[in-house]
Amino acid sequence: MPWPIYLALKQLFPTGRVSFFPLISILGVGLGVALMLVSTSVMGGFGHQIQRMIIDTQGEIQIRGSAPIGAPTSGAVAAALAKVPEVTAFAPYAAGVVMLEYASRPAFPAIQGFDYERMKAVIPLDRYIVAGSLADLDDDSVILSSILAGTLGVRVGDTVSLYTPLMLERIRNNEVLLPRDVRVAGIFQIGHQQLDSSTVLCSLRLMQDLYGLNKLVHGYNVRLEPGADPDAVAAKLNAALPPGTRALTWFESNADFQAVLSFERNMIFFLLTFIIVVAAFSITSSLLVTVVRKTREIGLLGAMGGKARDVALCFCTQGLVIGTGGTVAGLVLGFALLHFRNDLVQLIARFTMGQETFVKFYQFSSLPAHTAPKDVVIIVVFSLLASTLAGLIPAWRAARLKPVEALRSE
Secondary structure, three states: OOHHHHHHHHHHOOOOOOOHHHHHHHHHHHHHHHHHHHHHHHHHHHHHHHHHHHHHHHOOEEEEEEEEEOOOHHHHHHHHHHOOOOEEEEEEEEEEEOEEEEOOEEEOOEEEEEOHHHHOOOOOHHHHEEEEOHHHOOOOEEEEEHHHHHHHOOOOOOEEEEEOOHHHHHHHOOOOOOOEEEEEEEEEOOOOHHHHHOEEEEEHHHHHHHHOOOOOEEEEEEEEOOOOOHHHHHHHHHHHOOOOEEEEEHHHHOHHHHHHHHHHHHHHHHHHHHHHHHHHHHHHHHHHHHHHHOHHHHHHHHHOOOOHHHHHHHHHHHHHHHHHHHHHHHHHHHHHHHHOHHHHHHHHHHHOOOHHHHHHHHOOOOOOOOOOHHHHHHHHHHHHHHHHHHOHHHHHHHHOOOHHHHHHOO
């Protein structure tokens, strides 16, 4: 073992255990690494959960038209989808906004109509039904999202009225179009507040009647094989689709929301990096103290033939060792916190506002987490790099000491 590395380890572990100042520095780096790991994993968990919800309600790809799609464009779209081997199923849909009324209480949810027999191969809506049955959906019934149904006080079997923009067009032509009375066949809950608070599902024929589409549709939801790249498949489809239609991945369809989520995640990561920067300053200060305390010893090393770069290597090695120890401790602490995260959430809820109130206002009782290997690598590299760089100033200070002056130091 080279003597600069041996001396660095001897200064950090003089009696076989870590001395006080290096221990504080290791704890500082460890806390920074743990917080960065937990924050990125939790934000990644929310993003991963939202991605699953979007795919489960829209498919990996959506085909949209600049205008409602009908024959012969629909045939060309179906032919293009059939030629792509990664596409396992697709189903047409029509979407819009309606006014829904129940017991003189109005709401303005988004509505989507689909062919159940074809859509069930694309979107697994059955797993989200909490009351009623998706199989009971027909041309005279709808399925409401859970928060919307709770706000209006609607239960399965109740009758609600639907008002559509088509009514305004008929009024301009001196015609009267009465609201459509439909039965509530079921209630679903996705787990996303926006979807659960303002969504109505109905049959494709009912949606076409409400909007006067005849047999036109607004687009197609597409399901891909597991592991298929949505971006690559969308590029293939866009090259084959007829003019006026376009394939969008689930990310592109929700680009605004995904951009906000990514921005929040990156900002949290950026802010937490300052914890490691502060820990790096503590490493610098502790090593500078070591340089001052051991000035005569450093001078003695120079008098015995030790080169300046070897003395600098000694202190850089100490920064690297502290960073490695802090990184390992931070990873252990971070993964432990992630493992017991739901217990911690329940504990916080119990001592603050209560479990039921916590779920009501924050919309979750269990905290999602998804740790990407890339994030772990970035955290480890940044931590080790910051700790090593923190040893450069003390190393430079020690390397500049002249042996004669250092030996005279008291």
